[in-house]
Amino acid sequence: MKPIGPDDSVCPSCNALLVVERKPTRPDEEKGWTLRHLASIMGRAGCVLAIAQCVTVLIGAAVLFGPAIAFLSGTNRNPDLSPVATLVTVAGTLDLIGLGLLAPALIVLGAGAMLLRRRDPFTDEEVLIPPSTAGLPMASGLLVILWILLTAVWRVVYPAEAAKSPAVMLTDFAITGTAPALLGVMMALWIVAAIALLAASVCLRLFVRRLPSKVFSPRPLKPSSWLDFTIFNLVITIGVAAFPLGWVGYDTVGGPAQIAFLTFLATKITVIPLIGAFAYWSLLTRFDAFGKLALLVPVMKATPQEAPAESPATPVDAPAPTDYSVGGFPADDDDMAGINRVK
Secondary structure, eight states: OOOOOTTOSBOTTTOOBOOOOOOOOSGGGSTTHHHHHHHHHHHHHHHHHHHHHHHHHHHHHHHTHHHHHHHHHTSOSSOOOHHHHHHHHHHHHHHHHHHHHHHHHHHHHHHHHHHOEEEOTTTOOEEEOOHHHHHHHHHHHHHHHHHHHHHHIIIIIHHHHHTSOHHHHHHHHHHHOOOOHHHHHHHHHHHHHHHHHHHHHHHHHHHHHTSOTTEEOSSOOOOOOHHHHHHHHHHHHHHHHTTTTTSSOOOSSSOHHHHHHHHHHHHHHTHHHHHHHHHHHHHHHHHHHHTTOEEOOOOOOOOOOOOOOOOOOOOTTOOOOOOOTTTTSOOOTTTTTTSOOOO
């Protein structure tokens, strides 16, 4: 056989086409790295906007602290929400834009995960992320898109028809105890949107849990609290919406129902944004790791085999083993006469 040179494109012996694939040594050399890197950028940008939305809501809650105390004490039963109207609009816009970036980032991440594959030089099998696992971020992105559509309807479309913001409508319900039919539909869509966001976080958590052992990232995939945040957010959302929907009776005389409703509402605008800021920060660090996914494929090394131990050679002049099979005892001197003895 003729030797194959480093620049040969065909085998000089059999004219077979030679395909030389260099093994990637860095994450940016892996297949689909561009998509995963793009998903990382969009995901981190969306998380930054979501954190800004949480901070804006906390600022609005601080501005509402005085009117809320006056309302609870009974000195002012008609609080003026105009000072926070701008903050509510800004927070809602940041929320929709941030999750609007997060949704395509998750879909692109799934596409980039499907392209992450390489042939294992040791077993000659293709190492890849299973399509069922790579499809989980795509499902998460679609669920976030569903959340965006539902949120845009109940937060923008319906309030535009009623010429009132959702905050004003909830305030009117807290004062009068009557909920128009439109508010009930808005609260139902709010709950469905929260369920969709929870399902999206579950899909992303399953994606990380089901990554094959040969897939790693130079940046560790630290645990994200996004799932915990969406669970708590769903519980508080149901707690707020249950009263306008009529699932729980409501009163306006300071009874347990009113206290419970105001407690859920206060938690929604204070504790939820605080937890959400930390949750999206942890999700930001996870997206940073997603952009650096790579394959850890073992390298086949040639190890010299140990030579078999050679049995010691038998000397030519070594005496033959004495055969005691005849008579069962060694021969005497007379029987050994005429035989050269070996000392």
